[in-house]
Amino acid sequence: MHLMSQSRTRLLSYALRLLNIRERFSGEVEKKLYLKAEELKLDDPIALIDQIILDLKKDKFLDDKKLFASFINYQLVEK
DSSP states (O other), X not given: OXXXXXXXXXXXXXXXXXXXXXXXXXXXXXXXXXHHHHHTTOSOOHHHHHHHHHHHHHTTSOOHHHHHHHHHHHHHHHO
């Protein structure tokens, strides 16, 4: 289990660094986490990544609806 928590910590830290740079849609973060898991040579990271995405949504670090509304508003105002 220690390996799983270490993998979770590394992936979660990576996701938070990505979100610190700019807001992102959950699908983009998920895709980048899969690439990172591959780089870390993690076996079957699906459940781990799904849980990280759920936790980020629960803690309001990921909010696709809010981000999409912001994107639409930007397009309407700036274009």
